[in-house]
Amino acid sequence: IATMKRQLRSMGLSLDWKREFATCDVGYYRHQQQVFLDMLAKGLAYRKSSKVNWDPVDHTVLANEQVIDGRGWRSGALVEQRELTQWFFAITRYSDELLDALQTLDKWPEKVRLMQANWIGRSEGMLVRWAVEQSTAPKGILEVEVYTTRPDTLFGASFLAVAADHPLAKAASATNPELAAFCDDCRRMGTSVTELETAEKKGFDTGVLVSHPFDETWKISVYVANFVLMEYGTGAIFACPSGDQRDLDFARKYDLPVVPVVMPAGEDVATFKIGKTAFDGDGVMINSRFLDGMDTTAAFEAAASRLEKLTLAKKPVGTRKVQFRLRDWGISRQRYWGCPIPIVHCADCGVVAVPSTDLPVKLPDDATFDLPGNPLDRHPTWKHVDCPACGKAARRETDTMDTFVDSSWYYARFTAPDAETPIDKDAAAYWLPVDQYIGGIEHAILHLLYSRFFTRALCDTGHLALKQNSREPFGALFTQGMVTHETYKSADGQWLMPEEVRISGEGTARTAADIKTGAPVEIGDIIKMSKSKKNLVDPDDIIAHHGADCVRWFVLSDSPPERDFIWTEGGVAGAGRFIQRISRFVDQIADAGAARGTAKPETFGADAMSLRKAAHRALNLVASAIEGLRFNVAVAQVHEFANSLQTALTKADGKPARDLAWALREAGEFLAQMISPMMPHLAEDGWQRLGYNTLVANQPWPGVEAVLLVDDTITVAVQVNGKRRDELTIARNASHLEIETAALKLDSVVRALEGRTPKKVIVVPQRIVNVVV
RNA sequence: GCGGACGUGGUGGAACGGUAGACACACAGGACUUAAAAUCCUGAGAUGGCAACGUCGUGUGGGUUCAAGUCCCACCGUCCGCACCA
Numbered sequence: 001i002a003t004m005k006r007q008l009r010s011m012g013l014s015l016d017w018k019r020e021f022a023t024c025d026v027g028y029y030r031h032q033q034q035v036f037l038d039m040l041a042k043g044l045a046y047r048k049s050s051k052v053n054w055d056p057v058d059h060t061v062l063a064n065e066q067v068i069d070g071r072g073w074r075s076g077a078l079v080e081q082r083e084l085t086q087w088f089f090a091i092t093r094y095s096d097e098l099l100d101a102l103q104t105l106d107k108w109p110e111k112v113r114l115m116q117a118n119w120i121g122r123s124e125g126m127l128v129r130w131a132v133e134q135s136t137a138p139k140g141i142l143e144v145e146v147y148t149t150r151p152d153t154l155f156g157a158s159f160l161a162v163a164a165d166h167p168l169a170k171a172a173s174a175t176n177p178e179l180a181a182f183c184d185d186c187r188r189m190g191t192s193v194t195e196l197e198t199a200e201k202k203g204f205d206t207g208v209l210v211s212h213p214f215d216e217t218w219k220i221s222v223y224v225a226n227f228v229l230m231e232y233g234t235g236a237i238f239a240c241p242s243g244d245q246r247d248l249d250f251a252r253k254y255d256l257p258v259v260p261v262v263m264p265a266g267e268d269v270a271t272f273k274i275g276k277t278a279f280d281g282d283g284v285m286i287n288s289r290f291l292d293g294m295d296t297t298a299a300f301e302a303a304a305s306r307l308e309k310l311t312l313a314k315k316p317v318g319t320r321k322v323q324f325r326l327r328d329w330g331i332s333r334q335r336y337w338g339c340p341i342p343i344v345h346c347a348d349c350g351v352v353a354v355p356s357t358d359l360p361v362k363l364p365d366d367a368t369f370d371l372p373g374n375p376l377d378r379h380p381t382w383k384h385v386d387c388p389a390c391g392k393a394a395r396r397e398t399d400t401m402d403t404f405v406d407s408s409w410y411y412a413r414f415t416a417p418d419a420e421t422p423i424d425k426d427a428a429a430y431w432l433p434v435d436q437y438i439g440g441i442e443h444a445i446l447h448l449l450y451s452r453f454f455t456r457a458l459c460d461t462g463h464l465a466l467k468q469n470s471r472e473p474f475g476a477l478f479t480q481g482m483v484t485h486e487t488y489k490s491a492d493g494q495w496l497m498p499e500e501v502r503i504s505g506e507g508t509a510r511t512a513a514d515i516k517t518g519a520p521v522e523i524g525d526i527i528k529m530s531k532s533k534k535n536l537v538d539p540d541d542i543i544a545h546h547g548a549d550c551v552r553w554f555v556l557s558d559s560p561p562e563r564d565f566i567w568t569e570g571g572v573a574g575a576g577r578f579i580q581r582i583s584r585f586v587d588q589i590a591d592a593g594a595a596r597g598t599a600k601p602e603t604f605g606a607d608a609m610s611l612r613k614a615a616h617r618a619l620n621l622v623a624s625a626i627e628g629l630r631f632n633v634a635v636a637q638v639h640e641f642a643n644s645l646q647t648a649l650t651k652a653d654g655k656p657a658r659d660l661a662w663a664l665r666e667a668g669e670f671l672a673q674m675i676s677p678m679m680p681h682l683a684e685d686g687w688q689r690l691g692y693n694t695l696v697a698n699q700p701w702p703g704v705e706a707v708l709l710v711d712d713t714i715t716v717a718v719q720v721n722g723k724r725r726d727e728l729t730i731a732r733n734a735s736h737l738e739i740e741t742a743a744l745k746l747d748s749v750v751r752a753l754e755g756r757t758p759k760k761v762i763v764v765p766q767r768i769v770n771v772v773v
Numbered sequence: 774g775c776g777g778a779c780g781u782g783g784u785g786g787a788a789c790g791g792u793a794g795a796c797a798c799a800c801a802g803g804a805c806u807u808a809a810a811a812u813c814c815u816g817a818g819a820u821g822g823c824a825a826c827g828u829c830g831u832g833u834g835g836g837u838u839c840a841a842g843u844c845c846c847a848c849c850g851u852c853c854g855c856a857c858c859a
Contacts, residue, residue: 110777110778111777111778111853111854114776114777114854115776115777115853115854115855118775118776118777118854118855118856119854119855121855121858123858123859125859146859147858147859148859149858149859150859161859201857225857226857227857227859228857228859229857229858229859231858232857232858232859233858233859234859236859237859238859239859240859244859245774246774246857246859247859323858323859325855325858441853441854444854445854445855557785557796557797558785558786558797558798559785559786560786563785563786565785566784566785568784568785568798570798570799571785571797571798573798574797574798574799577811577812578797580811580812581812584812632785632786632787632796632797633786633787633795633796635796635797636786636787636795636796636797637795637796638796639795639796639797640795640796643796646813650813650814715792716791716792717791717792718792719791719792719839719840721839721840722791722838722839722840722841723840724792726792727792748826751826759839760839761839762791762839762840764791764840767791767792768791768792768840770791770839770840771839772839772840
């Protein structure tokens, strides 16, 4: 494990031990491999060759964000661009369904749904083919196809731009060394985020001309531009500078035509000009021949239908096309740790599935981690197997699956964890979707989208039988915040653990010092706990010292669960004191309260009554707060009830009357009940000390007596002209008139009226009275 | 650049459009104690006043309403997501 950890660290990966161990189970992998093969049979899993960033030192594929700077240095060597054949899942086959079904997820946070919608990135547009003027055409290039969402702006076309990797750019580069050099420059860029932000829009005129689809005498230049992506659309665009800021900047830089074609409603054609800002809104078409005067939507339709009718080389010039940003999911990983992909490569038979009877394909136990690269590929024997089809010597697939695959379907497997098949359809149909899913916001896109894809893929491979319109894994989603803590940094720039620091003072005067040396320490930002910043607390230490209940109580009490939570030493101590307090209450009640099973008194005096009201009210409020996942509010209600209990115990002074003694026992039992979900140990301990030998966790939630939840008299605020002047305590069922009369008699109201006659008195029963003058 | 969320005391945070600051932490005073800790009681948004009481207060400026922390518009700030997406 230590060696693996080291290797993972050297690969720049952190290890989530819980997840890795939970899914490393060989039984689970047998089923996961079966699912993979079934997806392969349906074409949902496939191999594809693509260009990747390759770390030449660690011999591994890099994600884009791991490439450190614009030129792609990594581990001290230049990142290589490599063609690599890898495995993919066809998530894009479900693009539309994954997007549309987001609307049905009304118990998901809006934020997550939005993030997924943006990630899927649906856009409606057209593919438009432009004929290349043959006298200027590079070898073998007859036409250029662009993707656009704005065919309505075609008469504002100024130039075409293609990506450096576009066939036209490559063909033209063959006879133009300067262009070839420019294309090389473009390829080297665009790997890092910072580079993109600052990168200048640059282009190079290829000298190639194309004809406008609506007017073949209109010739337009084709540029290679560094901002056009080969991966999106067709790798080629047409630019309308008046309607797109980036195109406008480019046109101004290279002195290309700027023709306004859309004008905001209400502007005058004669005076409307495009300056430094493009107009990308909806409006009225101008300078656009047959589109003139139409609005944007109508112009889109008119242009689109004409493009569909025009032909070039006997095919339509334009075709409507829905484009997605979402890509298929690359699942190949060149590392040891993960589910082996159950495939054998044979020189004669090609890609051969491992027969189901031979699953699982297990990882070798004797892998070595002393060298960079994939230990499976390097292993002396593991990959050398016979072809399952023809029996000849063949090679095992050495890629393992992305661990996101593991977490994409466990919730379905867990509905029948011992099933012989990957999923027991009946069990899954009964339990799914998961009622309440709780996780971090960091999974908003990847894990949660992959799981949604998997549910559908499992249906289509016959592993799940869910209704077509509810193929969702998680019915309700809650995203909880992260645990954060202050950071501490010594004068020489070293991070310090909280336990190595002593804090004194408060507010802005708070200072910190190194306990060992006494040297002053800088108090830094409150950020997510991380090993590198050392702002960690060890859960084992805390539990050993304070107990698990104390930690739970503090974590729940501090902030609403969806927000980040600030761990403070003082907060834990406070929770610890509250536990002691509860414990004392239980002792006092066990001592002075009524015995278990004592008959309920017929009547209750004022003290007993007010305690009972507090108990029933608290029980009710705690229940609804917990059900709404508002745990910090639930904690506050328990605190408030504890204060009422304190008052009652003080009044009882160890010798309560019969009615109060009974109310105290009731209160004690309610207390155990209401803390049980949050502090189970303390609750069970209290329950036993109250004379039970059962578990409070097994008891039904007590029924509340509705009459105890309402008071006979209530207090309403009294306002004059919306400003609070007094409050009024009055019978709950008092009539409007009674309330109004009582309110107008109040001294404070009379004073505020200053002799004026009220114009209107608004009475909202049980809430407020507002006197308007 | 695009999209979204948020902004309340010293602090974490409460508040179906209806008494802003529940509850807690920290703080101050008191009781208990030889003393301290622990515990219990009390206080506290700011400001003026001995007090009664008054004025101002939920980032800023407008608006809707009998009534706005809450709804609408604009701006400022913080955070998050996406980002040459054609």
